[in-house]
Amino acid sequence: MAVTIEFNRQSKELIVSESESVSSLQNGHYGVMKKGIVYLFPEEALYLMDIRNAKCYDENGSELRFNDLSHFLYSRKLMARYFTYKDWRDRGLMVRGVDEARGGYGKSPIKKYPSGKFTPPKYSIEGLFFPDDLITIIDDEEVGRELYESYWLGQFGSYKAEQRGKLSKLDVYETLFMLKHCGLHPKNSTERRVKAYAKKSRPDLHYMYDVYEDWRLRGFILKTGFKFGTHFRVYFPKASPTKTGDEWVHSKHVIHVFPRSSRMLISEWARAIRVAHSVRKTFILAIPGAKRKAKAKLDFLLYHRKNGGVEVPGKDDPSFVMLSLSEEEQIGGAELAEAIEGAKKLGLDLILAISDRETSVTYYRVRRIELPGSKYEYYEIEWEQP
């Protein structure tokens, strides 16, 4: 039998009082039970109407359709919330409002990355900086080769053919790093001027550089991630371009830099992750920049599968907390950092649920990383299929 929902326009309460419906809703973990009556959350009522043929009436007995009720209940991002709620429910999994969270769940372990210490080599090197191309050429063959072979700084010779040519090419991050740490002296430029040029095409240059330096000084090798649609690809400490055959270690991680001060469309943000996923790299998100206030209301507690069944509200702890998003909205770095912080406080991993323009939902799970000694926060983002 279809559930009947009573909606009170004054109090905006959604209640179900008919006894058969009440027990069916209780079994399905909908709403909150008080004195034999179930009080539903807006998304629950909409779901029951959309999927389970529930009928809704106001206090005068007039029937309300989905849009009538949505109009009365209107709140920010109601549909992003509704579609992501619906999708999780459609998978036979439970979902509850985040207000019920009691915290301390301890389900958000930190992944600790290895860390070495890199002592930059000291040289006195001349080079020529090309401001439009943001590249520095070192034409001292001996130094260029050593920088490449011993430290993987620059690209000596040709890409994947080091024996072809005798120049070393430093990208803009390597240029700045060597200006600061390794005694590089471009004969036509200075650190200040390199930065000024680079900011013309990349206003977020200093954040990019900060992340580059942070990983480099801990022994990681960072090279361009262009082929993987991202800012950097990462080799773990002790990687070398001169190792061949079985000794050669592929890059398995890429880093995308999303400063707190920046904003971008969810669709563009997800695009970067999608490329990394298609080439089977672990996607690491860096959120550099000073803390700033941002609103990020978490949306739902997600109950997942467990051995022999599904997690059940009241009995089991939730596995994740969800932020409901839609394809065409913008997200800020600060806002995302704030949501991650909120999840951390609850002891849960954050799930970003993105409802696209066809209401198909994609899930990304955010895992915390610790890079020992770093002042920045990094996260692995994984595509999750619940």
Place this chain on the structure above:
Amino acid sequence: MAVTIEFNRQSKELIVSESESVSSLQNGHYGVMKKGIVYLFPEEALYLMDIRNAKCYDENGSELRFNDLSHFLYSRKLMARYFTYKDWRDRGLMVRGVDEARGGYGKSPIKKYPSGKFTPPKYSIEGLFFPDDLITIIDDEEVGRELYESYWLGQFGSYKAEQRGKLSKLDVYETLFMLKHCGLHPKNSTERRVKAYAKKSRPDLHYMYDVYEDWRLRGFILKTGFKFGTHFRVYFPKASPTKTGDEWVHSKHVIHVFPRSSRMLISEWARAIRVAHSVRKTFILAIPGAKRKAKAKLDFLLYHRKNGGVEVPGKDDPSFVMLSLSEEEQIGGAELAEAIEGAKKLGLDLILAISDRETSVTYYRVRRIELPGSKYEYYEIEWEQP
């Protein structure tokens, strides 16, 4: 024997006069021959020095290294030009300055797309528009189902499960299209207000909509390209969501909208193509917006392979014209459109050659498309491995 290059600081000419070197350079199609002397282009001289051990001396007999010569020859984007020149040469293929082009090559055929005519259905439909989610819900089950099944407007029920639920969801482009053409009347909004809301997160909304409408009115079906990292995925005329099994036609094309007025980093631009490529979709670039002046100097004529060998300057026509770019520079829609226009005038397809931060070069070929009756220009962009 290594070639000796003489550089004149006043005239900036690069000449080779020693007879053995002259004939070797002629065989390799380097430079321009005048009275037994070869005049080299800057990139050619740099290439010979970098790869073929050429020595360079100025008029006083002082040797110039790569950086010395680059410093004297400095011009905008010299390294982007040099690395892309080098890469094409390294493949055993010939490349010449674009100034030599005589045009009329007739190697830039237009690909004609099929085109139907779509007459939008006339209704009088109520809906509710959600400004944060940029979505319109139609809760009239009968109309929603018909819009979906007959015209693939909106998503009825659930994505890939139409029978689940009875609502129809229109994305913002479908909302605007139906407002204009199909008698949609959101009870809480108007065309002007929908546009105003959408522009908050998407300032380029009207260009997106123009492209959507352009293809829709010609019988194509456009749905979100979110899963493919792009703006729209495209179904050719007569596609229907109700066809199943063998009758079902997959989308094989995606559209990315890059307005003339917008600018973006080459790395971000390439990222969008990369996702499409990884899912084997044809990437279509739309460049809407009014024509505006832009500088786009084409860089090189590219000679490619032919039956039994390679195309040779002087004997064969070039196959492409190249625009040399680097990963960290920005490109504008107008600039790109201008370069395409320049290539079209020569009768060649444009090749975008992007040198990444490690000087590895990626090639994208631009093919012109004709969408009959459209006022806009569209291009297929293909990853090319020469």
